[in-house]
């Protein structure tokens with residue numbers, strides 16, 4: 621996970637953050653080919669809502685429908701838990717992720733100004749939600 625995280629994300633989570641996210645109120649799912657980890661999601665669940673904390677596909681496997689499968693896996697897991705709403709945040713410049721979320725039925729619910737680091741600059745987060 622640490623290697624995939626560093627390869628896929630602009631601001632990768634640390635090993636400690638990843639380890640912590642495998643316990644407690646978090647739940648996760650992963651995609652494998654034999655022994656090779658291709659991608660994963662990490663979400664939390666609080667009362668009747670879930671927030672997607674992390675989703676990534678290994679760079680060499682992106683663009684082949686795996687991100688969509690992983691996202692649907694998270695949404696199915698939310699429905700099984702009878703949660704009412706799914707939430708996520710995404711960098712305003714992340715066109716691939718924005719297109720994926722829109723096509724999966726997420727709608728923009730707000731904007732957090734300067735939420736993410738982008739090198740020396742800051743970048744807004746788009747907050748999106750989907751009723752389940």
Ligand SMILES: CC(C)(COP(=O)(O)OP(=O)(O)OC[C@H]1O[C@@H](n2cnc3c(N)ncnc32)[C@H](O)[C@@H]1OP(=O)(O)O)[C@@H](O)C(=O)NCCC(=O)NCCS
Pocket residue numbers: 628629675676677678681682683684685686687688689709710711714715716717719720721723
């Ligand atoms: C975002 C991410 C999870 C998408 O996974 P993926 O496997 O590459 O995406 P898929 O092949 O399943 O494509 C699903 C949809 O995403 C959109 N998409 C994917 N790549 C895209 C690109 N390069 N440009 C624009 N849209 C793109 C399309 O809408 C696509 O649907 P379509 O194939 O029917 O047109 C993946 O690119 C990733 O891990 N990125 C780095 C980490 C990241 O940004 N995570 C999201 C943080 S919020």
